Amino acid sequence: MIAAQHFGSISGGKDSQAVLCRMVERIERKGLAAFGNRAPRFLSADNGHENPITLDHIAYLDDWLRQRTGLRIETVSANDVPGLTDAAAFARKRAMLREEWSKEKRRTRHKGACNQRRAAWQAGTITRAEWTARCNCPVLVSPPVPDPLIKQALGLLHPTGIPFLDMVMLHGRFPGTKTRFCTDETKLIPMMHRKRPLLDAGLSIIDWIGERADESPARAKKPPIQSKRHPTGARRVLYRPIFRWSAADAFAISERHGLKHNPLYTMGMSRVGCSTCIMVRKRELRAWAMRFPAEVDRVREWERLVGLVSRRTAVTGTPASLLPAPTVPGDPADHGRATIDWAIAWSRTGRGGHNYDLFLDLERREADEQGLRCDSEYGLCE
Numbered sequence: 001m002i003a004a005q006h007f008g009s010i011s012g013g014k015d016s017q018a019v020l021c022r023m024v025e026r027i028e029r030k031g032l033a034a035f036g037n038r039a040p041r042f043l044s045a046d047n048g049h050e051n052p053i054t055l056d057h058i059a060y061l062d063d064w065l066r067q068r069t070g071l072r073i074e075t076v077s078a079n080d081v082p083g084l085t086d087a088a089a090f091a092r093k094r095a096m097l098r099e100e101w102s103k104e105k106r107r108t109r110h111k112g113a114c115n116q117r118r119a120a121w122q123a124g125t126i127t128r129a130e131w132t133a134r135c136n137c138p139v140l141v142s143p144p145v146p147d148p149l150i151k152q153a154l155g156l157l158h159p160t161g162i163p164f165l166d167m168v169m170l171h172g173r174f175p176g177t178k179t180r181f182c183t184d185e186t187k188l189i190p191m192m193h194r195k196r197p198l199l200d201a202g203l204s205i206i207d208w209i210g211e212r213a214d215e216s217p218a219r220a221k222k223p224p225i226q227s228k229r230h231p232t233g234a235r236r237v238l239y240r241p242i243f244r245w246s247a248a249d250a251f252a253i254s255e256r257h258g259l260k261h262n263p264l265y266t267m268g269m270s271r272v273g274c275s276t277c278i279m280v281r282k283r284e285l286r287a288w289a290m291r292f293p294a295e296v297d298r299v300r301e302w303e304r305l306v307g308l309v310s311r312r313t314a315v316t317g318t319p320a321s322l323l324p325a326p327t328v329p330g331d332p333a334d335h336g337r338a339t340i341d342w343a344i345a346w347s348r349t350g351r352g353g354h355n356y357d358l359f360l361d362l363e364r365r366e367a368d369e370q371g372l373r374c375d376s377e378y379g380l381c382e
């Protein structure tokens with residue numbers, strides 16, 4: 001067997017919990033010999049935007065793991081990675097913002113056939129000159145930003161110590177569905193930061209990942225095992241031990257071990273990570289807003305702060321929006337954006353987003369009067 005360090009990634013969700021159970025079972029059956037006599041390591045990323053219930057659940061799993069094996073879950077953060085969300089990153093951002101905001105900004109909004117010619121240029125079938133020569137698309141001109149707004153933004157651009165917020169302030173915007181830098185910068189990169197020194201030293205790593213084929217057509221196309229060679233010759237192996245499992249199988253293994261599930265599943269959430277995820281579903285958004293008003297207040301405050309360091313919103317004096325347009329239909333009176341309050345109001349409407357649905361009103365009243373209902377998508381309480 002090649003020398004390798006095994007890692008498990010713990011998100012607080014049912015699939016990574018199932019993988020944790022598989023790894024613990026293996027240790028208990030075969031001892032550390034099953035992992036090349038090297039204790040497996042368990043990593044969890046705290047990005048400061050997690051639901052507090054998920055953080056509590058990870059602490060509960062850590063306690064269970066310690067009792068069963070003596071091992072612990074290590075917490076990683078973007079704050080550990082030099083240059084990612086630290087003072088140096090903010091100093092670079094301040095210098096860039098000062099320079100860019102004091103100049104006029106021109107942006108061409110390419111349309112229709114021009115977009116097709118641009119795609120042809122990107123594909124290498126025509127030259128850039130051939131594309132731009134026929135472009136007569138409108139140019140949007142944004143004048144230099146007034147000095148007091150620049151000063152205000154510069155005053156805010158310092159690390160808060162909250163990785164998700166700092167990442168967003170540095171980008172000057174929240175992530176979108178196509179530019180999903182949140183996963184990379186607040187989860188994957190901090191985890192890789194712990195693993196890279198091992199690869200650099202020539203030790204292979206094996207990542208146990210809780211992905212299942214039936215989650216989405218894109219996931220179904222992934223192989224159960226993937227391997228890449230690092231420049232030192234070490235291998236980085238991605239191993240999906242529950243690839244062919246159903247969601248029910250993932251819940252079942254925890255039950256066999258007497259482990260509780262993340263309570264968010266019984267509160268109607270199908271995703272239990274960020275609070276709330278930028279790709280939240282309509283009914284989950286409604287449930288989240290109803291159950292976690294303090295989290296809504298936090299997100300509203302973040303939208304205000306990010307609005308002040310984003311050129312367009314700083315000038316218009318409006319907040320930024322956590323939820324991107326494909327997740328929530330935006331406010332036509334606000335450039336199609338959907339602030340958290342707009343999004344929550346939309347989540348309480350019926351199909352089509354126009355009428356308040358009587359059923360939803362009843363559901364809210366019930367929740368208020370009788371405590372919160374259990375409406376797990378996974379049938380946990382049936």
Ligand code: SF4
Nearest residue numbers: 182183273274277278
């Ligand atoms: S859970 Fe959603 S918001 Fe959080 S990092 Fe992943 S994609 Fe981004």
